[in-house]
Amino acid sequence: MSKAIVAGEIRLARVSPEYWRVTFDLPPLNIFGPANIPQLEEIVSSLETNARVKVVVFDSAIEGFFLTHYDLLAKPEESAKFPPGRTGLQALPDMLVRISRAPVVSIASIRGRATGVGSELALASDMRFASREKALLSQWEVGAGLVPGGGPMARLPRLIGRGRALEVLMTANDIDGYVAELYGYVNRSFPDAQLDAFVDGLAKRIASFDKQAIAETKRLVNIASLPPDSEIAPEWDAFINSLGRPAAQERIKKLMAQGFHRPGDVETRLGDYLGLLGR
Amino acid sequence: MSKAIVAGEIRLARVSPEYWRVTFDLPPLNIFGPANIPQLEEIVSSLETNARVKVVVFDSAIEGFFLTHYDLLAKPEESAKFPPGRTGLQALPDMLVRISRAPVVSIASIRGRATGVGSELALASDMRFASREKALLSQWEVGAGLVPGGGPMARLPRLIGRGRALEVLMTANDIDGYVAELYGYVNRSFPDAQLDAFVDGLAKRIASFDKQAIAETKRLVNIASLPPDSEIAPEWDAFINSLGRPAAQERIKKLMAQGFHRPGDVETRLGDYLGLLGR
Amino acid sequence: MSKAIVAGEIRLARVSPEYWRVTFDLPPLNIFGPANIPQLEEIVSSLETNARVKVVVFDSAIEGFFLTHYDLLAKPEESAKFPPGRTGLQALPDMLVRISRAPVVSIASIRGRATGVGSELALASDMRFASREKALLSQWEVGAGLVPGGGPMARLPRLIGRGRALEVLMTANDIDGYVAELYGYVNRSFPDAQLDAFVDGLAKRIASFDKQAIAETKRLVNIASLPPDSEIAPEWDAFINSLGRPAAQERIKKLMAQGFHRPGDVETRLGDYLGLLGR
Numbered sequence: 001m002s003k004a005i006v007a008g009e010i011r012l013a014r015v016s017p018e019y020w021r022v023t024f025d026l027p028p029l030n031i032f033g034p035a036n037i038p039q040l041e042e043i044v045s046s047l048e049t050n051a052r053v054k055v056v057v058f059d060s061a062i063e064g065f066f067l068t069h070y071d072l073l074a075k076p077e078e079s080a081k082f083p084p085g086r087t088g089l090q091a092l093p094d095m096l097v098r099i100s101r102a103p104v105v106s107i108a109s110i111r112g113r114a115t116g117v118g119s120e121l122a123l124a125s126d127m128r129f130a131s132r133e134k135a136l137l138s139q140w141e142v143g144a145g146l147v148p149g150g151g152p153m154a155r156l157p158r159l160i161g162r163g164r165a166l167e168v169l170m171t172a173n174d175i176d177g178y179v180a181e182l183y184g185y186v187n188r189s190f191p192d193a194q195l196d197a198f199v200d201g202l203a204k205r206i207a208s209f210d211k212q213a214i215a216e217t218k219r220l221v222n223i224a225s226l227p228p229d230s231e232i233a234p235e236w237d238a239f240i241n242s243l244g245r246p247a248a249q250e251r252i253k254k255l256m257a258q259g260f261h262r263p264g265d266v267e268t269r270l271g272d273y274l275g276l277l278g279r
Numbered sequence: 280m281s282k283a284i285v286a287g288e289i290r291l292a293r294v295s296p297e298y299w300r301v302t303f304d305l306p307p308l309n310i311f312g313p314a315n316i317p318q319l320e321e322i323v324s325s326l327e328t329n330a331r332v333k334v335v336v337f338d339s340a341i342e343g344f345f346l347t348h349y350d351l352l353a354k355p356e357e358s359a360k361f362p363p364g365r366t367g368l369q370a371l372p373d374m375l376v377r378i379s380r381a382p383v384v385s386i387a388s389i390r391g392r393a394t395g396v397g398s399e400l401a402l403a404s405d406m407r408f409a410s411r412e413k414a415l416l417s418q419w420e421v422g423a424g425l426v427p428g429g430g431p432m433a434r435l436p437r438l439i440g441r442g443r444a445l446e447v448l449m450t451a452n453d454i455d456g457y458v459a460e461l462y463g464y465v466n467r468s469f470p471d472a473q474l475d476a477f478v479d480g481l482a483k484r485i486a487s488f489d490k491q492a493i494a495e496t497k498r499l500v501n502i503a504s505l506p507p508d509s510e511i512a513p514e515w516d517a518f519i520n521s522l523g524r525p526a527a528q529e530r531i532k533k534l535m536a537q538g539f540h541r542p543g544d545v546e547t548r549l550g551d552y553l554g555l556l557g558r
Numbered sequence: 559m560s561k562a563i564v565a566g567e568i569r570l571a572r573v574s575p576e577y578w579r580v581t582f583d584l585p586p587l588n589i590f591g592p593a594n595i596p597q598l599e600e601i602v603s604s605l606e607t608n609a610r611v612k613v614v615v616f617d618s619a620i621e622g623f624f625l626t627h628y629d630l631l632a633k634p635e636e637s638a639k640f641p642p643g644r645t646g647l648q649a650l651p652d653m654l655v656r657i658s659r660a661p662v663v664s665i666a667s668i669r670g671r672a673t674g675v676g677s678e679l680a681l682a683s684d685m686r687f688a689s690r691e692k693a694l695l696s697q698w699e700v701g702a703g704l705v706p707g708g709g710p711m712a713r714l715p716r717l718i719g720r721g722r723a724l725e726v727l728m729t730a731n732d733i734d735g736y737v738a739e740l741y742g743y744v745n746r747s748f749p750d751a752q753l754d755a756f757v758d759g760l761a762k763r764i765a766s767f768d769k770q771a772i773a774e775t776k777r778l779v780n781i782a783s784l785p786p787d788s789e790i791a792p793e794w795d796a797f798i799n800s801l802g803r804p805a806a807q808e809r810i811k812k813l814m815a816q817g818f819h820r821p822g823d824v825e826t827r828l829g830d831y832l833g834l835l836g837r
Contacts, residue, residue, distance in 0.1 A: 145488070145489040170496070171481060171484060216800070449772060557767060
């Protein structure tokens, strides 16, 4: 696998024709915004159509951040400019839905913060494994007066039950690797030093299996477990609408003044800062 | 929060306009019956319509009992006298369904026994936290020849999976805080000394968030996770019908002779007594 | 309970008229094939119609194997000869669906390997308890180029969530008692020395309850939690079709050469062998 690091990209590496790795390398914080949509779209399209790929691992090249919240410094028209994707959904939820349906096994290998978009990408993936010490998962939106937009209201209750899903969404707090495993937010968490070897071993194992058996089995699991797109669709609109309301604008402004969107304490301990915003 | 204890009531305290606390104080055992329906109905209506409340915590003022089974000493006509509630369901399931749908986050803080109605109220709440040493959850009904009436057949399998739900319902046994957490019957259990501070901190955090963001996010979770009322409706009828059958009458009579509905061993170790009833 | 062991049968013992025990005793490996379908069908029919039975425990008389994969040495016409069962499904999925719907509580007591059919029977049962040291659960099929046929794509995601279900199905790996409990693949696992007493105590407890209360409560849980038969139906066809493809034929041939279907390392450590097949 290529180790060359190019700043500011979502990097696709083919460990083998059957086993791909997608690495988020968007310094300094792995914030995901409209600028990153075309690159991820291209990767998702390849996963859907490539005849050989069987398994893809999503990971990060940025210390402390798997993939974090949506870029709130991007102009609204930047997000609005994308036409609906193939599913008819808006660009971001469209890609997430297509990852879930692709005839390829997707694995999120979570080290650092998976907040907002990062959590949503992990939830759209087929499996999630986390560093016990270094992973933090969260849906931070309600803490900032926002409604999450990328599918977690549809996906989290089906994955971890209504009660734990409501806790994640309504407290907007950081969930560590231990609790994420207890709740089923991730499949399992591992001591940080073991995570990479475990995920790599799993991916190589799956890559050695038959692609048709993988695709047909996954297709039947999809029927039993994927939310209908009609449940995903209203989330993005609710997110965009919430973003325009004074309650959110005020909270985001306060966060920005404290250092949001820049390396430092607010991004690192986002859960703590959200708890103090409205007091 | 007012600390004054008035015997025999469901007490509503407003910690703040945004954070309410509902305390079951029905000595000596927190048995819930038709006499308590109007008071709970009034509270549920306030939760639905109050413009400021964002979070409500349900807890108990009675040592050893969060909230326990339905009052079997009440005359059947007392239970039958209530007209259907706003949802068209019978009074008790109507209130539980409305708690689940209210634009307010509900948290059950479970210390002591949550059996029958107590478990059903906890399951209708958005989240559940338990004292590891002092919580006991159960659906006791099948052990007494009854069918549960307040929604657990619809809610438990969606929350904890069919297998563990069937174990809870078919064994009618007491589930302690440790197993309740393992099963997801509660979000998490805590050492008893930590429970109150944890729940209070969570409630204050949520109370500091924006009400509209809370309500819209919860509404979307509801679509993904609430059972349809049509699954709740038949449970109450099944409960009432089962109550009239000889198998239940005989078991309840035996339990009464042993001390049921009075402070003492039967109410405290109900799971154990049920296991001996039919032998 | 009769202790007499007759080789090569699925043995029904009536511990009492209310408590039955079905023991898989198909030496040397508890492989399940078309030859065993009539006997299991007869037992399932009895469970459906007997007026007294309330609980049935499935266990094994074969050291190391609860019940394992389908018999791949049987001629395809042997499997094809059975007419559709009462549900309209093919014989094996028909029986599994009927166990889930029977007015009787079914408990899988898992010691040794529950792979393929063994896992599918456990998943169709109402509850599953496992030996922590000696249980191994798996859906091995994808590892051999096959698609599972007995319902796990419909049942596993509903039981343990999509992420962990996809891990079980896509890795085709052995899951031990500890992880099976963490994932909810089993209700709970116990130290091996405690398993039998726990399951026997549970069964005797349920056997002492009222049959009508059990049946009505289970019927309402079924509405909330069973997959529709239309999701079960395509799995068997997918399994049969996959069996005829070169990818599967080649892998099975390789496994046979290594000792598959005979006592020894391949059957005991099947997960490990599958991981090496395609490399």
